[in-house]
Every structure is written in structure tokens, then in C-alpha cells.
Amino acid sequence: MRVEGLNSSLASELGTLHRPPSSSIFGTKKPNVMTATPPATSRFRRIPVSCSVRFRPCIDIHKGKVKQIVGSTLTDSKEDGPALVTNFESDKSAGEYAKMYKEDGLTGGHVIMLGADPLSRAAAIESLRAYPGGLQVGGGINSDNSLQYIEEGASHVIVTSYVFNNGQMDLERLKDLVRVVGKERLVLDLSCRKREGKYAIVTDRWQKFSDVYLDKEILDLLANYADEFLVHGVDVEGKKLGIDEELVELLGKHSPIPVTYAGGVTVMADLERIKVAGLGHVDVTVGSALDVFGGNLPYKDVVAWHTKQEALTV
Numbered sequence: 001m002r003v004e005g006l007n008s009s010l011a012s013e014l015g016t017l018h019r020p021p022s023s024s025i026f027g028t029k030k031p032n033v034m035t036a037t038p039p040a041t042s043r044f045r046r047i048p049v050s051c052s053v054r055f056r057p058c059i060d061i062h063k064g065k066v067k068q069i070v071g072s073t074l075t076d077s078k079e080d081g082p083a084l085v086t087n088f089e090s091d092k093s094a095g096e097y098a099k100m101y102k103e104d105g106l107t108g109g110h111v112i113m114l115g116a117d118p119l120s121r122a123a124a125i126e127s128l129r130a131y132p133g134g135l136q137v138g139g140g141i142n143s144d145n146s147l148q149y150i151e152e153g154a155s156h157v158i159v160t161s162y163v164f165n166n167g168q169m170d171l172e173r174l175k176d177l178v179r180v181v182g183k184e185r186l187v188l189d190l191s192c193r194k195r196e197g198k199y200a201i202v203t204d205r206w207q208k209f210s211d212v213y214l215d216k217e218i219l220d221l222l223a224n225y226a227d228e229f230l231v232h233g234v235d236v237e238g239k240k241l242g243i244d245e246e247l248v249e250l251l252g253k254h255s256p257i258p259v260t261y262a263g264g265v266t267v268m269a270d271l272e273r274i275k276v277a278g279l280g281h282v283d284v285t286v287g288s289a290l291d292v293f294g295g296n297l298p299y300k301d302v303v304a305w306h307t308k309q310e311a312l313t314v
Helices: 008-014 094-103 118-130 146-151 171-181 216-222 245-254 268-277 299-312
Strands: 058-062 065-069 086-089 109-113 135-138 156-159 186-189 192-195 198-203 208-213 228-232 259-262 282-285
Touching: 058 094, 058 118, 094 109, 094 118, 109 118, 118 135, 118 146, 135 186, 146 156, 146 171, 156 171, 171 186, 216 245, 228 245, 245 259, 245 268, 245 282, 268 282, 268 299
Parallel strands: 058 109, 109 135, 135 156, 156 186, 186 228, 228 259, 259 282
Antiparallel strands: 058 065, 065 086, 192 198, 198 208
């Protein structure tokens, strides 16, 4: 597990860092080797996860419109740059999509505001009011505004950049969010990109790499503070190139709480690949590939697959 760059409070939460007796803190020709041991009094306990896979619908909102955008092309600029790639823009409102998901009995969907503008916020609230308790919401969430979205009907708030601040995990901000909305209403977005062979959590519209890498220790630690994880495979998200199977395997093996994967689903077979690679523990979001978002994958077929998975649950 990589520990460089983590702030002191996070290192404390991870437990005592043990160094071999032959090494010195201040100077040695041999590299320091560190291993993390969870604290003996850790509040974490492994939560059993049902071996069923659910389809989690999504509503991505950009400037008040439901769109499918290649997320890695977004920037922090208030104006759309020439590099922005939009796969689809709908003539239906966010509320209409929410009603469709409600009618089809789909829960735990994600409403993501791809910008903090008033039009996007209004569209997100419209969707929450159309399906109270059935959707989660993310995009610009912090300890000051999180409770407002819960009051508008969100089942959970989804948070990334507020917690992973300036390339590091801000554990105090995370604890503050838990105090405000409660662990049971918090989803941590751990979307990541590969760097040096490992999955680094990325923030600020997926443009900035943090110094936190997804592994068992990090997932175990963060499970103390969240009800679920949401993980976009940013390298394949929105590109319909196929899923990041290695990332799905990591999540299926190590996530101790419910986790949803998004990125690269193109055909029905990809849903089965996620089910197998994720050991039946990883839910899936599908965006640009769906026909309701301009793609070729029939939404009704995905809903039917979802219904079948629920029927298989023992």
C-alpha cells in the first residue's frame, strides 16, 4: 500500500507504521519499507454483501440538461473548452428520467451534476422530487449543502473532491460530513485512473490525481465512514471501449461494503463480465451505451437483466 503523500491524520487512522529494525527514519542507504497494520481498536467490521448484482441507473446533468459526456474531457473552466466531448444531449428533463426509473423499480441511481451552476442544481432537485428516496446525488457536495439535498429527497449524497482535497485525503472533512448527514447516507466516489500500474483516486472533474491509491487497506478504512462506494473507471468511462476488468476484480475482492462500478459497458455481455469479475458483489451503472442516451444497448434489456439478477438472489 502506498503511504507517501497521505496526511498525518490519515496515517494515524491506518494504524502504526512499522519499520524494520535495520532502517532509520532519517537517512539510510536502504529504502524504508513500511507496512500498515489496522489499529486494534478499529471501528471497522466487515459487512456481509449480498451476492446479487444490480443495475444502477444514472442521470448526468450539464448546464441543466441531461447529457452523456466523456468525463475525462471536462475542465474546471466555466466555459466549455474545445476538448469537451458530448456523446448525447437529451430533450427529456432530469425529472422524466427519474420517473422512468421509478416506474421500472430501479433504486440507488446516481444523479451527477457536472457543474455547480444554478440550472444543473435545479434539474437535480427536480429529479429528486420526482423520485423521493430512490436516487443519490453528487457534484459539488460539501458539509454545508449536503443536508439540503437529503431534504429534497436524495437517499444519499455522493462526495469526492471535498474529501480528497489538494491531492490528499482530508479525514476531518470526511468526519464532518458523517456528522452532518450520517454514514448511512454517504457515498464516497473513488473514481480512479491508472498511474504507475496502480489505481489512483482522481478529483476535480477527474483531472487531478490524488496521492491515495485504491487497495484493501484504503477500502477497509473508508468503509467506516460510508454506506457505499461509487467507482468510475475513468480511463474507459464514456468511451464504450469495454470495461476495466482489473478494476472490477479489485473492487469485488476487497470492497467490504456495496460498490458500484461505471465505465465502458457496451454490450449485454459486459454486464455478465462485471458479475463474474466482481464475484457477484459489484453493481453496475450504464450510461452512453444505452439507447435512452443515444447508444445501441436497449434499456429494456438491461432492466430485464436486472430483474433476473434480483430473482436469483437467495
